[in-house]
Amino acid sequence: MTTRARRPQRRNQVLSREQIVDTAVEMLDAGGEGALTVRALTERLSTGSGAIYYHVGTRDDLLDTATETVIGAALAARPAGEAATPGDEIRVAALALFDAIAAHRWLATRLTLQIVRNPVGPVTVGIFERIGGQLGALGVPRASWFDAASTLVHYILGAVSQNARIEGDTSGIDPEGDREELFDAASAAWRGLDPEAYPFVHAVAGQMREHDDREQFLTGIAVILEGLTRLR
Amino acid sequence: MTTRARRPQRRNQVLSREQIVDTAVEMLDAGGEGALTVRALTERLSTGSGAIYYHVGTRDDLLDTATETVIGAALAARPAGEAATPGDEIRVAALALFDAIAAHRWLATRLTLQIVRNPVGPVTVGIFERIGGQLGALGVPRASWFDAASTLVHYILGAVSQNARIEGDTSGIDPEGDREELFDAASAAWRGLDPEAYPFVHAVAGQMREHDDREQFLTGIAVILEGLTRLR
DNA sequence: CACCATTTTGGAGCGCCGCACCAAAGAGTG
């Protein structure tokens, strides 16, 4: 018998799991998912691959952990005022996710991946709880809670994924500049399409250039909340 | 001067672009995105990598082409009856996308990827045109067309992505069997969560097991359409 | 203090991968 059965866990760790994850997030932010290679990580931390695998497991595990970390931080956001309506709560949570993915564009892919294959993990549960918890106060009947929450989550993740930008090809970071540029180009291309074959796309080419992502995102939330209140 | 300026394109092609894409789709369906390697493709077609790159370019190009092919086919679906309401049109298009991704699960990731980085491509334009073209008849004011279409597209792609299953780990194909099983497990896990910390998730654990994906998807569409009609 | 079980580290090596590149075969043309 050892004197005290369980304790020997923590030794002095020069390299910590947290440190690795933080560095990984930095690298992901800087260069997209393709930039996070185990080799690059070991070089950055001046260590070997063994240490990485010892602390966080495979590259996939590392990406999951990074996702959990970032999403967990984002979901901690609460409305500013004291008397917040359920709508406010949902808007704040949704915007927190929106902004998190805008700041960490690699999240888009990873988030849907994780929600799909790990419904029990803190990410899925956290998002559902945060969004769904407001439905009762919103007047949605209990029997529709899961459908309603799913609708919101699907919309939020869909919108947020599609507003995320391309990963891996932008070596320089020019977040606003080429975003405008890209919209201009897309708008011009849409306008240039055959109005007979593509009347709608042709017609909204102008709106697409002038729209604001965040505002549009909130409009969508408002539409869904409106629809949900008619569900009763 | 040649006798006729443009014509000499088609030589005898033992290997056609179409053939490659079709085979690629088969392989993707069978084993997920990870299963489509250039090496495996060359082996399956008993050719070399040079021929592949000559016909379709890089692996990424091939995935884009495969996506365009499948989505193009899906978008060709029209409502059965003759007198279709705008709502019917949207539902049919949405369900076509839903079913396409259910049949080709690798599409989920690829679709959002393509929409994000190629707003001019046939996939993005096709989806927007198909969905957005109904908004006028639905009574949505012209100034809100782009926002409304975006809301629908965001929701559809979000829902559809999250209903797609995991890629690459299932060697055997057991589409219904382990789906049930997975829901059961997830439901049990949700029910097992602390009701104080996660009241909502705990409460809807039962609904999550019994829900039907397609039905829930249509409920979401109905909610959004309802909300859109209040937008005027 | 010295000893040693255990944790933690760094790195070499394996089996993959995508893809650039190229020499040669094939098909139409004069």
Added chain:
DNA sequence: CACTCTTTGGTGCGGCGCTCCAAAATGGTG
């Protein structure tokens, strides 16, 4: 028949994730 351009199969390079292991660091114990 020769000649040109298309099409093909294959080889090799650089890089990847990951396994495995010898060695170093660590901290409790006699």
